[in-house]
Amino acid sequence: MSVMNDESGESGESGGRRIDTREAARLLGVKPATVYAYVSRGQLTSRRDPVGRSSSFDAREVEALAARSRREAAGPPGGAASASAGELSVRTALTLIESGRYYFRGVDAVELASRYRYEEVAEWLWTGTLVSGARFTAPPESLAAARRAVAALPEHSGPIDRLRVAVAAAAVADPLRFDLSKPSVLGSARSLIPTLVGALPEVGPAQWGGDGRLSRQLWPRLSALDPDPDALAVLDLALALLTDHDLAASTLAVRVAASARAHPYAVVSAGLGALEGPLHGAAGRLAHRMLVEVLERGGAAPVVAEYLRAGRRVPGLGHRLYEAEDPRATALFARLEPLAQAGPALGAARQVAAVMARHGGGLYPNVDLALAVLTVSCGMAPEAGETVFAVARTAGWIAHALEEYEERPLRMRPSGQYHGPRPPQPLP
Structure with missing residues (x-):
């Protein structure tokens, strides 16, 4: 080459x-x-x-x-709110990203996530109604099937591997999965999310999960440490903040599947498939490892220098939709600040951002860097951020599927621009 x-x-x-x-x-x-x-x-x-x-x-x-x-x-012709040439525009009433902030059904998403738990934010996104004290419960048959399927995987399987298998097992256990009416899809969603969490292997004691809150169920799958209430609140905030974020690659995959009238388990599988791509779901893992390296080497400058010298992205910085700091990162950093155990990782993250600011790249921390501070400071594995992201975003994927089920079927069918040899060509 x-x-x-x-x-x-x-x-x-x-x-x-x-x-x-x-x-x-x-x-x-x-x-x-x-x-x-x-x-x-x-x-x-x-x-x-x-x-x-x-x-x-x-x-x-x-x-x-x-x-x-x-x-x-230059802006769109005549000031019309049209998409750039070649870009797909999808009508949605779920998430608006505008002027450095983002909104769920018109409500400031950071304020909503800061005040309400993940399940309540999910209900708001699905129905436009806030269900106070909402709790999700996994059906025993579905949970048992998902656990058996996940247990059969090789030990080295990653979190997305396990979640994809759990979704497939839960789908087979649900005979009503082909009913795409809104009540049925919502019922599937409320059972699928806790099934996904419950199917993940435990890395710590499970006696903390007694109140049914999803963040409490998820914690022992992420960390062997005993969670204090403040750390648990940060995890719940992260879940709520990550519920949706407009048409990310995985969400677009979900809408394509829903356009073909795939059932809700299948659309979540489509989202997980796209999330597994290194340019979408792996950023939290990379940011975690970078922060660990900064802590081990006692400073961010040599670590950032090696990334830049190798022409690699510095993980956890920059977002194409925000000119300044990602509002999700801002909210998580503020909630992490009082946690004594988060001090070193938070300091390392700020060092990375400061080094890059001096470099002149115009990059600010994004949610992956904030998630990495949480996972590093709470004794979680590097892939824990992916797990949090995937579980949280499942609610958003269901919300987009519900919207797409109301649209014309198979509308997500762009035309290809053929660039191959013109026919007729000789038979090979």
Whole structure:
């Protein structure tokens, strides 16, 4: 494979022209440091040369980002609220992200999550009605089937592996899963979420789960430590904050499945499949490991320097929908502040953000970094953030499925733009 250095413009095996950081910055009209900010936000991909001294970028990807940025700066024609060319626009009444904040059915999501428990926020998202004291219960047959299926997996299986198997087992145990009426889907949702949690293996004593609250049921699946009430409140806040976030990749997958009238268990499976991608669900795990490394090395500067030198994203920073700090991160940091055990990890996270600020990348902490502070400080495994995210987002996926069931079937059917050889071609 031919990989260019910072002074050349060679093509790789794929035939796509590669350009260096300086040329990418020129095309985008930004500083070189901002190019790496785009990489951190997932808007660009970079490739290191074998020597490890430089980065290259796909010229077409850079040009497409530059064109998109120009369109967004110009605004839609005539001021109409239309989507950018080539981007799918989906009507929804669930989540609005606007001016650095986000809202569930018009209510500030951070305020809602700060005041109400996860189950209550889920009910609000599903029905538009706040059900005070809402609790979710796993049917014994469904829970037993899910536990048997999860127990049969290899020991090294990850959390998303276990959740996907648990969803499949719970679906088979529910003979009414093909009933897509709203009452039936809601009944499935209220039983599926605690089934997912209950099917996960315990890593700590389970005697804390007696009051039925989902965060209490989830804690012994994440940590072997005895939870104090404040730490448990942070976990519940994280679940509520992560319930939905507009059309993330996994949520779009859910709506495509629901458009084909897949049952609610199948749409959740679709969401979990997309979440398992390294650009969507793995960020919390990467941020956890980064914070552990910062704590072990006694400072963030050398750790961040190694990420940048290798052309890798610094996890836990930047979000394409927020110019400043992710409001979910702000809320979690504020709730973590009084926790004595969170002090070291919180300090490490702030060091990472400060180093990057000096670097000039314009990146701010996102929810993955805040989740990593929680998981590191509470003795959880690196993948615990993925578990929290997946369990929380299941409620949002169900809400989007409910909306999609009310739309025209199979509307999520874009047309392909064929770029292959024109027919007729000789038979191979």
